[in-house]
Amino acid sequence: MRGIQLQLSQTQKVRLQKALEQLESLSSKVNSDASVTIADSIPVNHEDGVLKGHGTTDLNGEVVATLCGVVERVNKLVYVRSLRSRYKPEVGDIVIGRVVEVAQKRWRLDINYSQNAYLMLSAMNMPDGVQRRRTALDELNMRCIFEEMDVICAEVRGFQHDGLHLQARSQKYGKLSTGQLLTVPPYLVKRQKQHFHHLEQYGIDLIIGCNGFIWVGEHVEARDDMVEDQVNQTDPQVLIPNKDSVSFEEQEKNYTALETRKYICRAANAVRVLSSLGFIITLEIIKGVFELSLSSNLDIHDMLGSEFCVLVAEKEAERRSSNKKKR
Amino acid sequence: MEYVNPEGLRVDGRRPMEMRQIRAEIGAVSKADGSAIFEMGNTKVIAAVYGPREVQNRSQQMSDQALVRCEYSMANFSTGDRMRKPKGDRRSTEISLVIRQTMEACILTHLMPRSQIDIYVQVLQADGGTRSACINAATLALADAGIPMRDLVTSCSAGYLNSTPLLDLNYVEDSAGGPDVTVGILPKLDKVTLLQMDSKLPVDILENVMQLATEGCKAIANYIREILLENTKQLEYRRGS
Numbered sequence: 001m002r003g004i005q006l007q008l009s010q011t012q013k014v015r016l017q018k019a020l021e022q023l024e025s026l027s028s029k030v031n032s033d034a035s036v037t038i039a040d041s042i043p044v045n046h047e048d049g050v051l052k053g054h055g056t057t058d059l060n061g062e063v064v065a066t067l068c069g070v071v072e073r074v075n076k077l078v079y080v081r082s083l084r085s086r087y088k089p090e091v092g093d094i095v096i097g098r099v100v101e102v103a104q105k106r107w108r109l110d111i112n113y114s115q116n117a118y119l120m121l122s123a124m125n126m127p128d129g130v131q132r133r134r135t136a137l138d139e140l141n142m143r144c145i146f147e148e149m150d151v152i153c154a155e156v157r158g159f160q161h162d163g164l165h166l167q168a169r170s171q172k173y174g175k176l177s178t179g180q181l182l183t184v185p186p187y188l189v190k191r192q193k194q195h196f197h198h199l200e201q202y203g204i205d206l207i208i209g210c211n212g213f214i215w216v217g218e219h220v221e222a223r224d225d226m227v228e229d230q231v232n233q234t235d236p237q238v239l240i241p242n243k244d245s246v247s248f249e250e251q252e253k254n255y256t257a258l259e260t261r262k263y264i265c266r267a268a269n270a271v272r273v274l275s276s277l278g279f280i281i282t283l284e285i286i287k288g289v290f291e292l293s294l295s296s297n298l299d300i301h302d303m304l305g306s307e308f309c310v311l312v313a314e315k316e317a318e319r320r321s322s323n324k325k326k327r
Numbered sequence: 328m329e330y331v332n333p334e335g336l337r338v339d340g341r342r343p344m345e346m347r348q349i350r351a352e353i354g355a356v357s358k359a360d361g362s363a364i365f366e367m368g369n370t371k372v373i374a375a376v377y378g379p380r381e382v383q384n385r386s387q388q389m390s391d392q393a394l395v396r397c398e399y400s401m402a403n404f405s406t407g408d409r410m411r412k413p414k415g416d417r418r419s420t421e422i423s424l425v426i427r428q429t430m431e432a433c434i435l436t437h438l439m440p441r442s443q444i445d446i447y448v449q450v451l452q453a454d455g456g457t458r459s460a461c462i463n464a465a466t467l468a469l470a471d472a473g474i475p476m477r478d479l480v481t482s483c484s485a486g487y488l489n490s491t492p493l494l495d496l497n498y499v500e501d502s503a504g505g506p507d508v509t510v511g512i513l514p515k516l517d518k519v520t521l522l523q524m525d526s527k528l529p530v531d532i533l534e535n536v537m538q539l540a541t542e543g544c545k546a547i548a549n550y551i552r553e554i555l556l557e558n559t560k561q562l563e564y565r566r567g568s
Binding site: 020023024026027034035036037038039040055057059064066067068069070082083084085086110114115116163187188277278279280316320 | 360361378379380381393435439441442470471472473474475476477478479514515516552555556558559560561562563564565566567568
């Protein structure tokens, strides 16, 4: 079975099997034979006219799938939604990426796409919040903003001639620190109105990137960049933080409370469990798993054990069936 | 030596037209984009696909299509006598090339420009027909990685010993020195993408042997399709909506 590589006892196996069967029966009522594999022909009504979308080709007048996935029909359009594949960017998506290179006026980011994405220096707000022309000095100081291996949150701007471009024109985007980056298959993340979440009672931030990168970290208050006045505008060089001489007070200030760190780990493990089971990942479901682990008094490391995995599967089956009844 | 006894059974007890037991499993390597294990009798192969991803060597980047790379290797413990083989020996370079060309023919590379797809196949147990097993494993892994393909490629070998065409040779029959025909086909399009043969065969017999191998390929294609469909359904229902 894909993804679940745990030692399950006999009863756990039976329970997991039962939960998964329940999930299967819940979904099969909606679309029974929409799944296709490569080179399966998709039944279409040629009289209405057909628009072939992604994952399909034409073979002797037949519409044939070129991917493994689920057939989706929107009016005349027929396409195959692939499941396990790399991220396909869409304009406006919120993504999380890792800097692989600092290049001329831009950073190259790995966002789990078939190419690297570019974040131009001019497409982001400066950390000091001042709107101005980017000078040659800024270009030289790019490493002070983001370095290689930094984790960054940004928005997809679109395709330019040289590749995919990102932008980070708000204080909520930018470098992410004090937290964990998790990678899940992108098909488990659904595009929603809100991808930034703040869990107030635990003091943690949760960013669910559309590209399957999920950030769990300490909550940071988004600064309002307009408050900053022109008066205290100084030479940009002064703003460069000198890493070696961080004072003791500064370290104290940046210290994350143990409690918060524990919550971060717990939320991260909740995501890990969900991705290993292959369940869709949304805020509500992560919260549900999180609270399930808290209420059952589990240690953080026990969340990755077989018992909790089975428990989550059962809860998910229960949740989906109750959702179904409501409708 | 007698490879087909008077009762019409082969060395391992199969009929001449019988294939070995096949088994496939998707998702063997967790960090890869796609992966699979494929077994044909005692031959066992693992394949992992990474990509489409950024091209590592910038000079190889193509602006209109993807770069496909393949690496074949045999585990030291895969054969009867444990040998330390150098990584780039001629046999494995040749098989890497064969697999690459076969897979490249079916991947729709023009849909993924400026990227690279890496296929790694490793033989865990060798018992004849590793070339075919590798191609089948690579197909499964590519399909799992969600890479668009024209068709599934499947491959099977056949031979001719004791004036009988034999399907899916094992190691003993393979090392008999007789003709060994490896065929790779696209089952839906009904096209041949790979045809290799050691030693010689008369043309009329080659036709029969090839026909037999093609039948084998089709049987494998059916099996692979079943596995893929089951996997897709499972992923979909687990994800929910």
